[in-house]
Amino acid sequence: MHHQSHEHGMAIPLTQEDRARRAFVSSLRSHVLQQMSAGLRQHFDSTVAEENTKRGKRLETPEDIHRSLLDAFPFKAYSSVRTSAQEMVFDVVSDAVDRNRDSLNDRPTVDSCSGTLTLDPHLELPKNVTGFDVHLAPGAYHAEYQPEDLCAGAVYDNSIDVFAFGQFGKELNDIGSTLANYIRLAYSDFNPQQILDCGCTVGHNTLPWATAFPDAEVTAIDVAAPVLRYGHARAQSLGIPVHFKQMDASDMAFDDEQFDVVFSSMFLHELPPKDLAAYLREAYRVLKPGGVLWQMELPPMNAMPVYENFYMNWDTYYNNEPYYGTFRKQNYRELLSNAGFDEDNFIEATLPRYTFVGDAAFKSALTGSNTFDSLTGRMDPKGTRWYGFGAWKE
């Protein structure tokens, strides 16, 4: 029987029907995010923007654009279909995970690899994880359906496979590959020994750090036990050693100055502002002098065209991402200087996808300047650019 698109020891067998439903939802998402979103943009440019100009109304903020579109049919259709597609992402993977629940939980973890798993059953889970079903995922990251369950990890892994319609790379690790290889190639004298990934979920974007820096020790933390159990088993099966630990990133148990790299991806925008500030101070504390904080995130509002800001913030209005818009409004350089980093040591980059373009093209793109447009931070087969920002610690 066929498995998920990416083979590893935790992949589950899929029936032809599973595969057909998943393929449909991927196609639907791709259609919504490209064709329907282009239709919406065209409607905005040709009708809404013009009408507002005629009436002397300027649409200066993403909220202005949002309000101007609330009654527009293309906006309603786009939003309604996108919501359904998001719900279906989880729906079409749950049957197969339920069917394989026992076999998944009973699968022996490969022990020929030196990665570890350390859980903390006393850790108090933060409200941003337990309080609501983030991006409409039933059960989010932490739900356990039986003792020591790892199925939430399987749901996440499988749902990302459907959700990404290929845009996260064949092994769902393009973001980590892109950001790790950026550090490797842009700072070739830097030789990190200790690397930390915060909010790692199942480690999709943790593993490429171990591949890009084979001499380094890689640690990954998350608050949710099921995704860590699954991530550990998956990494062991792939022979990539990572130390997965259950820990709150805004209150880490690590010593001061322990890591050369503190990395995260798609993490900061899921934190309440207070936890975000605490996390960044913790990141500064656990970094060695000469180490770097480096994170993949949504591009900041102040760098993006106003329509793109409206378009991106759809998620905060309608996709259960309550902190996302507030996060993007901030000045990222200031966020980091408030956490202790020197303003002059701020770094940021918009990067082509490493596993798509290959090492040579990626390297030559590093000399270019940053581009903030409709391909930045979006999932687009035409050539997504990931946005990274961070700072060196003196």
Added chain:
Amino acid sequence: MRKIPRKRRGQRHQFFAADGVDEILSCVLRLTAEISAVKERLYLAERVLEAQGLHLTAAIEAYEPNEAQSEELAAGRERLIQTVLAQLEGASGTQSIANDNPSIVDAADS
């Protein structure tokens, strides 16, 4: 055994003014997914049989399902109905997106 929940917590947003339009759109999309899966399966079945020298179309027209097979088909229809009606059955209602709705502002701001 507890199953993975198929419904998330919280209410769906209502984008279309008339009640039920968003839900019906969701039904239609789910239905389309099912049709797509069936079409693909039939397509594959035809190709597999063709490769073995069998001509499926004529054989299907002539075939009478027995009792057990009929029950199997009925169970499949029930599953299909549950899938298609997922938003109508046990739904918690909708949340309006009228102009003055606070959801237009980030939850974290308020």
